[in-house]
Amino acid sequence: MVSLLARLSLPGQRDPGARPSRHAPVLAAVAAAAVTVLGLLGVGLASVVVQTLDPAGGLPVAGSARLAGQLWLLAQGGGLTLASGPLVLAPLLLTLAVAWGLSSAGRGVVRACDLTDGHSLAAVVAAAAGTHTLLTVLIGLLVDAPVARVDLLRSAVGSAVLAVLAVGWGTARDSGLLDDVLDRLPEPVRPLLRAGAAGLLTAGALALLVVAVALAADAGGYAALAGSLGGSGAGAVGLLVLGVLLLPNAAVAAIGLAAGPGFAVGSGTLVSVHGVTLGAVPALPLLAALPDTQAVPLLAFASQVLPALAGLATGTTLGRRLDDTDGGSVVAGLWGLLAGVLLGVACGLLAWIAGGSLGNGALAEVGAPPLATGLAVALQTGVAAALAAAVTRWRSLS
Numbered sequence: 001m002v003s004l005l006a007r008l009s010l011p012g013q014r015d016p017g018a019r020p021s022r023h024a025p026v027l028a029a030v031a032a033a034a035v036t037v038l039g040l041l042g043v044g045l046a047s048v049v050v051q052t053l054d055p056a057g058g059l060p061v062a063g064s065a066r067l068a069g070q071l072w073l074l075a076q077g078g079g080l081t082l083a084s085g086p087l088v089l090a091p092l093l094l095t096l097a098v099a100w101g102l103s104s105a106g107r108g109v110v111r112a113c114d115l116t117d118g119h120s121l122a123a124v125v126a127a128a129a130g131t132h133t134l135l136t137v138l139i140g141l142l143v144d145a146p147v148a149r150v151d152l153l154r155s156a157v158g159s160a161v162l163a164v165l166a167v168g169w170g171t172a173r174d175s176g177l178l179d180d181v182l183d184r185l186p187e188p189v190r191p192l193l194r195a196g197a198a199g200l201l202t203a204g205a206l207a208l209l210v211v212a213v214a215l216a217a218d219a220g221g222y223a224a225l226a227g228s229l230g231g232s233g234a235g236a237v238g239l240l241v242l243g244v245l246l247l248p249n250a251a252v253a254a255i256g257l258a259a260g261p262g263f264a265v266g267s268g269t270l271v272s273v274h275g276v277t278l279g280a281v282p283a284l285p286l287l288a289a290l291p292d293t294q295a296v297p298l299l300a301f302a303s304q305v306l307p308a309l310a311g312l313a314t315g316t317t318l319g320r321r322l323d324d325t326d327g328g329s330v331v332a333g334l335w336g337l338l339a340g341v342l343l344g345v346a347c348g349l350l351a352w353i354a355g356g357s358l359g360n361g362a363l364a365e366v367g368a369p370p371l372a373t374g375l376a377v378a379l380q381t382g383v384a385a386a387l388a389a390a391v392t393r394w395r396s397l398s
Contacts, residue, residue: 024112033131074090075091192339199310199381200343314340315390339389344379
């Protein structure tokens, strides 16, 4: 199994002794199963290691395995029903890891079998997604407990969508299908997508910087909150790991703050540049980044440059990548406006994925509002990207 994964995930040229395409679905199913097995082993091992640091003994191995399975389900859009209400919040860092593994599996199958035709690629995606979904449902049945009921339907749909997107991206990219599709579209589309990716990465990096500054500004609050939860080694390390897994979620919330709509941690806590409302929040040290008073912090005002900087990165990238036949600065500005709108759509989708629920009542809504965030980001980045693309294009042609 390990040798197969090493071969599937190893970048390089296609294998001259590629296997027949009829074996591709079988390889895809095996690779998808290996991603699930290795992923669960990694999360489970981390959980066991954390529990061994607890001087009181921590959870037993079976409890650690159940916790790993629950995290695996949540990362793929699944949900749990606790005594406090529904828990639906995907730790996005783990979600990205699962998506990377599935994408690598799809790419490895394409290389191993030298696939290029659409029917074979569709069979690979179907086999991998079906296997991954089936295993996810099986995991849901195994970790289901009276104190934490698993939403099997939500888990199945979420895992299926994630697998189709990740494996589909990997197979389309390595088979050349993605390049063929892009070649049939207008020439500026490829630079447009690259510019949108550059803007999204810029927004994400700046949002993480905002979260880091907010945490550093209240390091004492983080330490006090972590200490109030027991202070044992297992508790400190476990909360640190959970905070790291939720860092992308916090970054998306920071984008919502920078764009204007802000973000909520339940109905009692709302943080935006228009005002701050503080209420009871879960005892999670990462939430020490929240303001300590009702006054809008200076960092919230400073973060408002984030959409503009992301738009400038988008427009500059677009203006530099346009060909000589793609028109002048006016055309570049229009494409930059479209790139900013697409960046807003991407941020809105991320806000929808990163948000969720931590229970009933006051904690039923967590995260930035998707629609308002997407519209605000699209407006601000669209203007900045249009100006940057026009200026960059004008300078490149002069």
